Amino acid sequence: MLPREKVFRDPVHNYIHVRHQVILDLINTPEFQRLRRIKQLGVANTVFQGAEHSRFTHSLGVYEITRQICDSFQTNYPDLWDDSERLVALCAALLHDVGHGPYSHTFEHIFKTDHEAITRRILCDESTNINRILREVAPDFPQKVASVIDHTYPNPQVVQMISSQIDADRMDYLLRDAYNTGTNYGLFDLTRILRVMRPYPDGIAFDANGMHAVEDYIVSRFQMYQQIYFHPVSRGMEVVLMHLLARAKTLYEAGRFDAAYNPRLLIPFFEGTWTLKDYLKLDDGVLNTYFTYWLDYPDPILKDFSDRFLSRRPLKSVTFTSDTEHLLPDLKALVAEAGFDPEYYTAENDSFDLPYDAYDPSSANPKTQIEIMQLDGSLEELSTLSPLVAAISGRMTGDKRFYFPKTMLQPASDDADSTYQQFQHYLLNGALINLR
Numbered sequence: 001m002l003p004r005e006k007v008f009r010d011p012v013h014n015y016i017h018v019r020h021q022v023i024l025d026l027i028n029t030p031e032f033q034r035l036r037r038i039k040q041l042g043v044a045n046t047v048f049q050g051a052e053h054s055r056f057t058h059s060l061g062v063y064e065i066t067r068q069i070c071d072s073f074q075t076n077y078p079d080l081w082d083d084s085e086r087l088v089a090l091c092a093a094l095l096h097d098v099g100h101g102p103y104s105h106t107f108e109h110i111f112k113t114d115h116e117a118i119t120r121r122i123l124c125d126e127s128t129n130i131n132r133i134l135r136e137v138a139p140d141f142p143q144k145v146a147s148v149i150d151h152t153y154p155n156p157q158v159v160q161m162i163s164s165q166i167d168a169d170r171m172d173y174l175l176r177d178a179y180n181t182g183t184n185y186g187l188f189d190l191t192r193i194l195r196v197m198r199p200y201p202d203g204i205a206f207d208a209n210g211m212h213a214v215e216d217y218i219v220s221r222f223q224m225y226q227q228i229y230f231h232p233v234s235r236g237m238e239v240v241l242m243h244l245l246a247r248a249k250t251l252y253e254a255g256r257f258d259a260a261y262n263p264r265l266l267i268p269f270f271e272g273t274w275t276l277k278d279y280l281k282l283d284d285g286v287l288n289t290y291f292t293y294w295l296d297y298p299d300p301i302l303k304d305f306s307d308r309f310l311s312r313r314p315l316k317s318v319t320f321t322s323d324t325e326h327l328l329p330d331l332k333a334l335v336a337e338a339g340f341d342p343e344y345y346t347a348e349n350d351s352f353d354l355p356y357d358a359y360d361p362s363s364a365n366p367k368t369q370i371e372i373m374q375l376d377g378s379l380e381e382l383s384t385l386s387p388l389v390a391a392i393s394g395r396m397t398g399d400k401r402f403y404f405p406k407t408m409l410q411p412a413s414d415d416a417d418s419t420y421q422q423f424q425h426y427l428l429n430g431a432l433i434n435l436r
Ligand code: NI
Pocket: 058, 062, 096, 097, 169, 173
């Protein structure tokens, strides 16, 4: 334990309280400090300009919520909670996202990296500072922490604290993202939820009198996905980033990458030979620096996408459904006719989420359902008690979008612009429609 508690000031939780030397040492490792240089929401700051917060702030927040849960369990349920589990829970909370890279989801898609596997390596590979600090606790401690993150740790209370349909990770990112994007409907009553959260032998449940606070959290989460995480313009910027990286990789693979613009730190990823050390050198700034160099690159597509990314020129979009999907080849042909390579200048993008689900053993990935504890100690699944949650439970929500250059929407001034006019015939109220 530290001789004196250390605190970090935080806009969501006010103070992050650190009492263990191990936690402070983990925060001070280069692998963890690197998270300061990776934005939590990637390109979302191009739509919600406040969303500049980092994975570092989120990781500390998940740690703090977990610490508060442990304090409450230790004070109120000492017979049901074993406080010797506290350190493994705190370390797992702090480190659960340590394997994220810059613009994670897009980067992973292009370079086939996997942040969960990398998190495990950062914890378990003897070359890292994080592993060395965890090993000082006990030789098997790195594996223990990794097993909490992998959901294989034997104590379900610890696993559910970090990962379930209402866990410290989700509660922190929803509040933090709502705060930083300025969207107040993403807020919910964390203090109340922590107050009614209680351990039982098979996991974590909520007291019946806290049901509405839990319900409000589910509704907030639903709205954050629809309004923030699935924002069509943010996805238009993700498409730009995806095609920018894909173009760079294609040029490199074709042996056509101009050596003067070589992105040295990305080459191991182009070649598929990267090591953990290579991965830990990357952050948002490294990628943005290469994009700035490529503004002068001779290839027009790489140059244009670098400019689109840095100057915020997203692709535009319309929604489509299974009824209108057959029209996409026609639209792509018109985009090509207008002079754009459809491989880069068009895209299809789906974003769907399951806001909440009751346990379904037949599902490929069954979720731990939210249990409400009745006065007699029996458990009831949340959606059987809440009509609001029942209304969104088990239903995937989101949309499918087709992306294309904004030029296609310009008004046709003469016959030369008939390609644009034909394109626009397929669109009505932001959706693709079948022509009569
Ligand atoms: Ni997280």
